[in-house]
Amino acid sequence: MGQLENRTAVVTGGSTGIGLAVAARLADEGAHVFITGRRKTELDAAVETIGTSRATAVPGDISEAADLDRIYDAVRARGQGLDVLVANAATGAFVTLEQTTEDHFDQTFGVNVRGTLFTVQKALPLLNDDASVVLISSTAADHGIEAFGAYAASKAAVRSFARTWANELKGRGIRVNAVSPGGVETPGLVDVYGGEEALSGVKEMVAATVVKGRLGRPEEVAAAVSFLASEQSGYIVGANIYVDGGLNQI
Template sequence: MVVTGGTSGIGLATAKAFAAEGASVFITGRRQDALDAALKQIGGQVTGIRGDMAKLADIDRLYDTVQQKHAQIDVVFANAGGGEMTALGAITEEHYTRTFDTNVKGVLFTVQKALPLLKDGASVILTGSTTSISGTPAFSVYSATKAAIRNFARSWILDLKDRHIRVNTISPGVTDTAGLNELFGGGAQAQNTRDYLASLIPAGRVGQPEEIAKAVLFLASDEASFVNGVELFVDGGQTQI
């Protein structure tokens, strides 16, 4: 299986979960030091490929590496993405381009370039976000990218129906990751924001990356053989109230 953005947070937890199940896992990351650290944590049959999924040449290099070891891919978890908080009025072209290139262009070509290697009946899982359906101050560009991801799943299940390839979106809520801490400014400010957001969640806490990973495992498994095109919210109930 392939996990893009597999060096931290949800991607790392998912790579660990699949490796623990005995899968041959390929992860990507933009920084070699983070990639090396992740490989040590994951263990098992894992291969790291340094690359930026917003760059098509790097995606090609990813699948060239996969093809050297395996003829086919069973699962693609298109997880690489990110964003910063910028309010309307302060959005720059650079901010827009960077966010859409990583979150939309990168996911599109990660999946499209996998098609020759994906086996019939394979599972494709996209990382969405609760922001796909909820408004968030100063987060409109990121939120728009995740709404696009959600529609990719709806459309691609029609494009891929003859090959019986399932495409689903996993949409985490507030999840305890290094990226979340960075987004909220780090330190006490980040903790205060996390505590406030936890108070809004019916589950009474933020999620853990391992909980998202378990949902990805389910969507990739035969147990989810009739689950196709859904957006599965793993958010402690926040989007349901």
């Protein structure tokens, strides 16, 4: 018996990277997981990886209200409500203040902030009492990383949401917490840094500055999310757990 046996979970951005690792871990703990993402081919492959009896793919973009409605219609049709919601979907790119355009700002905040807000808001009627909501923030929210301003600000907003919503939903026993990964080796990180060659330089920097001396693994973030999703963390509310190899701690 897993810690989430017979529970229902939703993981946004669940087709690759951290989202896929989280969805797989929740399924391993016994939950049936609905995963979302914009690319159906990758979603279908993720379901095959997790197991077709343990996961359901619902293509969608969290910045689009109609897509969120379709995701939750699928959860509603299962008839067991929602026990775990992991708001993971996000986007980011290196763009300096001088280079920032309205389109870049709108895309970043449209997905990371607006999308996260309505992902949780639209889930409220489905969330069972004592459910767990986990928001994926980032260590970038705490650092003035050059050319990463819009992304960092959006993730700071996500961290703030966790505090406020934890207070607002306490009457239903719904716990809201955040997880802030540091650098994690995922396909998305390769895209952000512009390819494997550029990422190799980042790995060298991380080895010199992070206590663990390496990038994180998606499974390490998934372990923290699984803990917050389970009753093992029942007295943890409004918190932010860093999964960063010690980057922000020492």
